[in-house]
Amino acid sequence: MGLEEKLPSGVLLTTVEGVAGYMRKASLWPATFGLACCAIEMMTSGGPKYDLGRFGMEVFRASPRQADLMIVAGRVSQKMAPVLRQIYDQMPEPKWVLAMGVCASSGGMFNNYAIVQGVDHVVPVDMYLPGCPPRPEMLIDAILKLHDQIQHGRLGGNKQEQVVNNENAALRALPLIEDKGLLR
Amino acid sequence: MSQDDQAQSHGEERHDTGHDEVVGTGIMPEPTTESTSGFPGSGAVGARTGMFGVRGSGDTSGYGGLVRQIALPPLAKRPYGDWYDELADAVAEHLGEEPRVVLHAGELTLVVRREELTALMWQLRDDVRLRFELCSGVSGVHYPEQTGAELHAVYHLLSMTHNRRIRVETSAPDGDPHVPSLVSVYPTLDWHERETYDMFGIVFDGHPALTRILMPDDWPGHPQRKDYPLGGIPVDYHGATVPPPDERRSYA
Numbered sequence: 507m508g509l510e511e512k513l514p515s516g517v518l519l520t521t522v523e524g525v526a527g528y529m530r531k532a533s534l535w536p537a538t539f540g541l542a543c544c545a546i547e548m549m550t551s552g553g554p555k556y557d558l559g560r561f562g563m564e565v566f567r568a569s570p571r572q573a574d575l576m577i578v579a580g581r582v583s584q585k586m587a588p589v590l591r592q593i594y595d596q597m598p599e600p601k602w603v604l605a606m607g608v609c610a611s612s613g614g615m616f617n618n619y620a621i622v623q624g625v626d627h628v629v630p631v632d633m634y635l636p637g638c639p640p641r642p643e644m645l646i647d648a649i650l651k652l653h654d655q656i657q658h659g660r661l662g663g664n665k666q667e668q669v670v671n672n673e674n675a676a677l678r679a680l681p682l683i684e685d686k687g688l689l690r
Numbered sequence: 691m692s693q694d695d696q697a698q699s700h701g702e703e704r705h706d707t708g709h710d711e712v713v714g715t716g717i718m719p720e721p722t723t724e725s726t727s728g729f730p731g732s733g734a735v736g737a738r739t740g741m742f743g744v745r746g747s748g749d750t751s752g753y754g755g756l757v758r759q760i761a762l763p764p765l766a767k768r769p770y771g772d773w774y775d776e777l778a779d780a781v782a783e784h785l786g787e788e789p790r791v792v793l794h795a796g797e798l799t800l801v802v803r804r805e806e807l808t809a810l811m812w813q814l815r816d817d818v819r820l821r822f823e824l825c826s827g828v829s830g831v832h833y834p835e836q837t838g839a840e841l842h843a844v845y846h847l848l849s850m851t852h853n854r855r856i857r858v859e860t861s862a863p864d865g866d867p868h869v870p871s872l873v874s875v876y877p878t879l880d881w882h883e884r885e886t887y888d889m890f891g892i893v894f895d896g897h898p899a900l901t902r903i904l905m906p907d908d909w910p911g912h913p914q915r916k917d918y919p920l921g922g923i924p925v926d927y928h929g930a931t932v933p934p935p936d937e938r939r940s941y942a
Contacts, residue, residue, distance in 0.1 A: 584905065584906055584909070585904065585905060585906045588906075612925075613923075617922035617923065617925065617934050617935065618920050618921045618922045618934070618935075619913060619918075619919070619920065619921030619922070620905075620913065620921075623923055681926060683926040683930075683931065
């Protein structure tokens with residue numbers, strides 16, 4: 507015998523987290539952070555053919571203080587790294603980072619002195635998107651997966667717990683060199 | 691010797707040295723510096739074997755048996771042909787001596803000492819017979835084997851009046867990497883000189899603010915020099931480790 511049984515019709519019960527997540531995921535404000543060829547695909551995603559407007563995020567903000575999603579589209583050079591970090595710091599909480607393409611994710615083909623080997627050396631990354639460059643469909647897929655992650659995000663103390671759990675899981679994860687999966 | 695003769699004699703030299711690889715124009719060292727190789731007419735200055743990468747890895751696959759002689763195009767002798775003689779006359783007037791000219795692939799390069807550079811560039815820009823209004827940038831080159839002239843600065847000029855293009859090349863020793871800044875002649879060279887300084891460590895004396903432009907301000911070294919390591923990290927992938935490109939197995 508729960509509370510639901512006694513409610514009049516037209517009333518739904520949920521949690522604060524559920525509502526907050528639902529609202530947050532439907533109102534992402536991406537910051538423009540195009541650094542290389544991935545930016546072309548990112549711009550295409552916002553255009554009429556792929557139409558990120560369907561998910562309420564076709565307007566890319568040129569001002570980090572009015573944005574909460576940073577799509578790092580391209581390779582990050584050693585000189586750009588402090589700039590990227592400053593833009594990230596200027597974005598208000600809550601905020602997310604999407605590493606678009608292999609260069610932003612791991613350095614990609616630029617395995618040399620000039621390029622940061624993955625933007626996660628500089629800012630925490632919520633979603634990694636492979637591809638060189640990824641097609642707009644792939645970017646939209648990554649964004650939808652990030653939406654899902656945001657919708658099921660926690661608040662307050664639960665959030666702290668989630669952060670700690672994620673950190674521990676990442677610390678326990680095997681490095682790829684230890685990976686003895688099917689492809690070995 | 692006409693231009694065709696030039697090409698022919700160059701072709702003969704190529705034949706003599708086998709697989710000939712030209713790595714830029716030769717430049718005389720500073721007058722005070724003793725040096726024996728790497729200058730016009732000296733023929734082969736070295737040899738490259740195989741492909742890039744580490745040497746002596748013991749690989750016996752047979753790849754990289756290739757040996758390429760490195761030779762520099764020789765100084766040209768008059769007559770150069772076409773409009774080149776006209777230009778050389780005007781330049782000789784300003785230099786007070788016959789200019790050193792390299793003709794290669796139908797393109798003319800003036801080889802000048804760095805002390806003469808600024809005055810010559812003013813004349814190249816302003817003389818009605820020359821009128822090279824546009825300088826499209828300064829490139830750096832590093833020739834570690836050319837003792838006394840390791841660092842070269844190359845300027846590409848275009849005369850829109852005459853529709854002519856030439857190249858001006860100067861050099862500086864590694865121990866004294868100073869070349870006069872030409873920002874006063876061609877203001878467009880401001881950022882180009884900063885880039886060449888950043889990548890090669892050539893100091894352009896007289897530049898208004900010679901700081902790094904591509905690398906962070908506190909970066910050590912100059913990345914485009916031949917002895918600068920490529921860097922990179924080994925990549926782990928499903929049980930295998932791939933070393934960075936310049937540390938992989940050589941096919942030489």
